[in-house]
Amino acid sequence: MFLSKLLEPVKTTAREAGAILWEMYQTGNFTEQQKSDSSPVTTADLAANAHIIAQLSALTPDIPIISEETHLVPLAQRSDWPRYWLIDPMDGTQEFVARSGDFAVSIALVEHGWPALGVIYWPKEDVIYYATRGNGAFKQQANLIKRIAVHQHQAGEQLRIAVSRRQPRQPIIDLLSVTQQVEYIPLGSCSLKSCLVAEGKADCYLRLGPTGEWDTGAVHVIVEEAGGKILDSQFAPLSYNQRETLANPDFMVIGQAAASWSDLIRAKSTTRIL
Incomplete structure (x- = not known):
């Protein structure tokens, strides 16, 4: 019940963050920097990150958040967290900069050391993938929702x-x-x-x-x-x-x-x- 109540607000948050990314992508109104590990980060990453953190903090003020674009607290402080949000405000920053459109918003809830809720939003295609533990996986485009499953690969098949x-x-x-x-x-x-x-x-x-x-x-x-x-x-x-x-x-x-x-x-x- 807890996960099902969170799912729709998280999907909305992912779409909103995706809209921020998409507007900046289309207008080219962003700047790029290099992080300490030489990977790129843009002002679009940071804008989406700020929105997601604000929304999740309002939704679940007692659940801590780990994001790729924020300072990571030491393991000693977070090792006993029963649950936490784990987010990547833009997965595919290189694709954003290269103009392929293959970038996505990623939001997960980890419970007791294992992902329990996951939402991926692809702004270019307006597609959202989502799942909660024990309830199947789904793909939504506009108002069409379908359950998804892996392919049953057979021996000798391509x-x-x-x-x-x-x-x-x-x-x-x-x-x-x-x-x-x-x-x-x-x-x-x-x-x-x-x-x-x-x-x-x-x-x-x-x-x-x-x-x-x-x-x-x-x-x-x-x-x-x-x-x-x-x-x-x-x-x-x-x-x-x-x-x-x-x-x-x-x-x-x-x-x-x-x-x-x-x-x-x-x-x-x-x-x-x-």
Whole structure:
């Protein structure tokens, strides 16, 4: 009941933040900077971040918030939080700057160390993906809402892999142990590629390189409620709020959790924490 009461206000907040991003994207009225890790941040990220934090703080004043664009409190202060909001005000800042339109708002509620509510909003397509734990995953465009599920991949069937528009593809190819034809589906934004798997338009997404827990929190519950999994490079579950840094290891988003993915994807010798 608690999650169901939060869902619609969070969807509204994601749409409102997306509208802020979309207006700044269309007008070009933003500036870009480099963060300490050399990743880009824009005034659009910060404007959306401020709106989301204000709305969530009003909605649930007793629930703390972790955002990619705000200072992270030390682990000693947050390790015993029973629940917290985990947000990325704009997943896909590089795509925003590059004008592809493949960027999204990501809002998750993490309860007892695991994502329980997730909302992803894609302003360009006016599409929202959402899920709450135990209640299925959904895609909404305008007033059309449909339940989504991962594709039931069969042995020998063409494997469809969601890939970045901008990162080299060869490291992904090197991880595959497949003989059948592979289709690569390019798309920006980590969360949007994961949503492709959740709605059955891709079979998997392999992510190599730096990401944070805010990149996977919302989509994690969406993927799992759609029948898939998000695992690290050793096929182990991801964790949340367990480290001083919230950096993710390399990970994979896989559909049809019962499939023999270890026969299709070579596990890396080590799980790299970036």
